[in-house]
Amino acid sequence: ALENTGVSLMRQAASKTNDVAGDGTTTATVLAYAIIKQGMRNVASGANPIVLKRGIEKATQFVVRKIMDYARPIENLSDIKQVAQISSGNDIEVGLLIASAIEKVGREGLISLEESKSTTTELEITEGMGFDRGFISGYFVTNKERMEVVLDNPLILLTDKKITLVKQDLVPTLELVSQTDQPLLIISDNVEKEALATLIVNKLRGILNVVAVRAPGFGDRRKALLQDLAILVGGKLITPDAGLSLDRMEIENLGTARRVIVRKESTTIISDSNKKEVLARCEQLRRQMETTDSSYEKEKLQERLAKLTGGVAVIKVGAATETEMKDRKLRLEDAINATKAAVEEGIVPGGGATLVHIAAELLEWVTETLKGDELIGGLIIEKALQAPMKKIAFNAGQNGAIILERIKETEFEMGYDAAKNEIVDMYKAGIIDPAKVTRSTLQNAASIASMILTTEC
Secondary structure, eight states: OHHHHHHHHHHHHHHHHHHHHSOOHHHHHHHHHHHHHHHHHHHHTTOOHHHHHHHHHHHHHHHHHHHHHHOBOOOSHHHHHHHHHHHTTSOHHHHHHHHHHHHHHOTTOEEEEEEOSSSSOEEEEEOSEEESOOBSOGGGOSBTTTTEEEEESOEEEEESSEEOOIIIIIHHHHHHHHTTTOOEEEEESEEOHHHHHHHHHHHHTTSOOEEEEEOSSOHHHHHHHHHHHHHHHTOOEEOGGGTOOGGGOOGGGSEEOSEEEEESSOEEEEOOSOHHHHHHHHHHHHHHHHHOOOHHHHHHHHHHHHHHHTOEEEEEEOOSSHHHHHHHHHHHHHHHHHHHHHHHHOEEETTTHHHHHHHHHHHHHHHHHOOHHHHHHHHHHHHHTTHHHHHHHHHTTSOHHHHHHHHHTSOTTEEEETTTTEEEEHHHHTOEEEHHHHHHHHHHHHHHHHHHHTSOO
């Protein structure tokens, strides 16, 4: 049972790192193990665990500050490709896929993973703002072969109400649209009975090119998504909350788009006219993301932001067997998360090199500033920082201690390339880690290790 507790705590260090940065689980485990091993020895030989913990925390804060100082912002796509490649287990194909996905949808864009029906992994980009609702009735379809409706320069009516009554809900809008000779897209809670019948008759007789679509999302989220859409198309959301109703419609309340494609289960709106308003809305969403604590809420806000900023990239993961599919999917997930982390906080040399170089500075700092058992805590972190590179060298069949000494004498950019068994410039070799991952691994490992050291067993 005691062993199980230890394993659970180690697992927590890894999973917390995964939650925050999406990668770095192995490094967190190696660091936590190294800190605990050193700490246990010192506690056994009479060190005060509470003071030791304080020393560990102070040293960790110093290292985190240094990581942030050394972090280099992502400058180009090749940096992104290299980060993705390294975190997917050195898979060149994955690096290229993620780099081209980010190039297409932008840094705020959403990259989602799906299982492919074939054995190849491919990238699909949705342009404009899309949502997963299609036409209400098959009678609206204009292209029978592809089962889709394409509207060029349509007017767009957005409302969170059900449209049921022809006279009050529909006629005012239809009269306005019939004067313009433009097609009409209606996005509403639903279009029912006689209202739907009226729209279909108008469509079939060629009086009006119209399509009705159900609004995306549910409850409050539906209203928020409709407001996003209203900003994108430069219209107004017709809702009683804003004092607007369907029976008193004005042409200014309708939005416009360059093109709208409606299929059975999806709608894509391509509009690039209201860039200023859209950018302001994006800024507002980013601020909301910073203030919210709920990870679900954050995810939904990120989704809305991605839809507004530049579409969505879908990577369809293909593999021959189910097991390989799961492995590839996990690697891709790691790579996407690591890439996003790199975009957020910049990059540092990978392969444990950053930690080794900072360890030398830490040694100097702790000997000058800390005393007694606090100093021992600081030295524990200094030793632990060397563990990941030692492990990499050992796994490559080399003597870790010798490689460590050689790295310590080099510049900050230099590190050990285990694949070639050489000491190289890590930035040039493309062996780079997101600063956020390196920082999170140490913070979570130190946190869990301190807990274990201060717990009586």
